[in-house]
Amino acid sequence: MTEMKTEMKPEMTKASTTTEPKKMKKVKKAKKAKNQSKVAIALKRFAVLLLMLWIVSIVIFFALRVLPGDIAAIMAGTNSTPEKYEQLRAELGLNQPLIVQYGQWLGSIFTGHLGTSLLTGQAMSTRLLTRAAVTFPLIVVSMVLTLVIALPTAVYSLTSRHAWVRGGLRVISQILGAVPALWAALALIIVFGKGNGMLNVLPTQGFPSNPLSSPANVVSAAASLIIPALSVSIITGAHLMRYTRSAIVDVEKSDYIAWSMASGMTYAQAVRTTGLRLAAPQIASVAGVTFASMITGVLTVETLFNLPGLATMLMTDLSERDLASVQTELLLLSAFFLIVGFVIDTIVRMLDPRLKTSAHSTNTRATQAIEVDTKRRDQ
Numbered sequence: 001m002t003e004m005k006t007e008m009k010p011e012m013t014k015a016s017t018t019t020e021p022k023k024m025k026k027v028k029k030a031k032k033a034k035n036q037s038k039v040a041i042a043l044k045r046f047a048v049l050l051l052m053l054w055i056v057s058i059v060i061f062f063a064l065r066v067l068p069g070d071i072a073a074i075m076a077g078t079n080s081t082p083e084k085y086e087q088l089r090a091e092l093g094l095n096q097p098l099i100v101q102y103g104q105w106l107g108s109i110f111t112g113h114l115g116t117s118l119l120t121g122q123a124m125s126t127r128l129l130t131r132a133a134v135t136f137p138l139i140v141v142s143m144v145l146t147l148v149i150a151l152p153t154a155v156y157s158l159t160s161r162h163a164w165v166r167g168g169l170r171v172i173s174q175i176l177g178a179v180p181a182l183w184a185a186l187a188l189i190i191v192f193g194k195g196n197g198m199l200n201v202l203p204t205q206g207f208p209s210n211p212l213s214s215p216a217n218v219v220s221a222a223a224s225l226i227i228p229a230l231s232v233s234i235i236t237g238a239h240l241m242r243y244t245r246s247a248i249v250d251v252e253k254s255d256y257i258a259w260s261m262a263s264g265m266t267y268a269q270a271v272r273t274t275g276l277r278l279a280a281p282q283i284a285s286v287a288g289v290t291f292a293s294m295i296t297g298v299l300t301v302e303t304l305f306n307l308p309g310l311a312t313m314l315m316t317d318l319s320e321r322d323l324a325s326v327q328t329e330l331l332l333l334s335a336f337f338l339i340v341g342f343v344i345d346t347i348v349r350m351l352d353p354r355l356k357t358s359a360h361s362t363n364t365r366a367t368q369a370i371e372v373d374t375k376r377r378d379q
Contacts, residue, residue: 046342049338049339053331053338057106060327060330061101062098062102064323064326064327064330065323067323069321070089070321071092071118071119071320071321072085072088072089072092072094073085073321074320075088075119105327105328109331113125115328116324117317117322117324118325119320119322119325124328127313127325128328131309131310133211134207134307134308135295135309135311138228138229138232138301138302138309139291141225141233142229142233142297143233143291143294145229145230145233146236146240146287146290147237147240149233149234149240150237150240150241150244151240151244151276151283153169153173153237154242154244154245154248155271155272155275156169157169157173157241157245158245158271159267159268169241176237176238177239179234180235181231181235181297182300184230185228188230189204189227192227193227203220203224204227205305206224206306206307207221207224207307208224227305228298228301228302231301232294232297232298232301236297239290240287240290243282243283243286244286247279247286248271248275250282251278252271256275256278257271257274257275259274260273281348281351281352284347284348284351285345285348288340288341288343288347288348289344291344292336292341295333295336298311299314303315310329310333313325313329314326314329
């Protein structure tokens with residue numbers, strides 16, 4: 001018997017040593033396939049993004065051509081002759097077929113040259129950079145203030161010991177969510193505006209031409225954005241606060257909050273740590289939509305506060321029928337919406353493991369099949 005045992009041990013060790021490299025190879029193949037699928041999914045989603053941008057460019061270009069009038073008539077004036085009008089159309093390239101004009105515009109975008117304004121003759125890249133230096137800081141500041149308003153108030157509306165505080169915050173969020181950004185801006189002007197405001201502390205008009213030229217201009221530019229950013233963020237913060245609160249309540253219905261409290265946390269600590277972490281995918285998706293849709297409120301506020309941003313440029317070019325500029329501006333705004341959605345979708349997939357598994361379900365099933373097959377062979 002001892003001889004039999006001693007003979008079986010080398011055979012078992014040989015079998016185990018031969019199966020271990022096979023397992024390692026199969027695991028490496030599964031990991032490689034999973035990484036390849038991640039790259040394939042990212043490339044596929046990027047291709048969908050480019051396809052949507054192309055479709056949006058077609059819609060923008062041909063929809064603008066339905067508008068009556070053109071820039072040649074405005075440049076020629078009311079007393080011009082038909083010959084002069086046709087000559088201007090030929091000089092501006094407006095007498096070419098629409099397909100040719102669309103191809104030229106799309107080709108200029110692919111080459112990095114965004115075109116030239118037919119009205120002013122300036123390069124669109126220069127104009128957009130100058131105006132975006134006002135609009136995009138306003139959007140970023142508004143989004144930061146929105147998060148600062150929404151997240152703490154959502155948590156406090158759940159964790160406060162006083163019922164009147166919880167109810168009051170819910171009522172205030174409902175009221176502010178129904179207020180237009182224009183009304184919020186007017187109320188802030190009445191309270192904080194220089195000149196006619198009660199506190200007379202913040203400017204309500206204008207923006208320095210060179211905000212980065214000196215520290216004084218930087219301070220002046222930041223002060224000029226406070227009331228416009230607050231007028232947008234108060235409204236969007238109320239919406240996001242309600243979504244955040246409902247997301248945490250959904251998490252609270254599960255046992256995770258109770259488990260955290262059973263481990264020694266208070267209810268407030270459990271909500272701030274476990275609740276916010278588990279509700280992060282929902283909050284991120286809603287915050288992304290809020291960030292993308294914030295551009296509409298910002299455009300309204302720019303017009304009210306006379307800020308030299310993208311809104312005033314878009315309105316001016318549209319009234320002057322400078323369609324070459326308008327189509328580029330609308331395409332860039334649409335690209336901003338789509339890119340924000342793409343980034344937020346990626347962040348949500350990183351935060352939510354369930355979306356990871358659903359995205360890689362094919363490779364997961366393949367890995368499981370390989371593991372089952374390996375176990376069967378070992379047995």
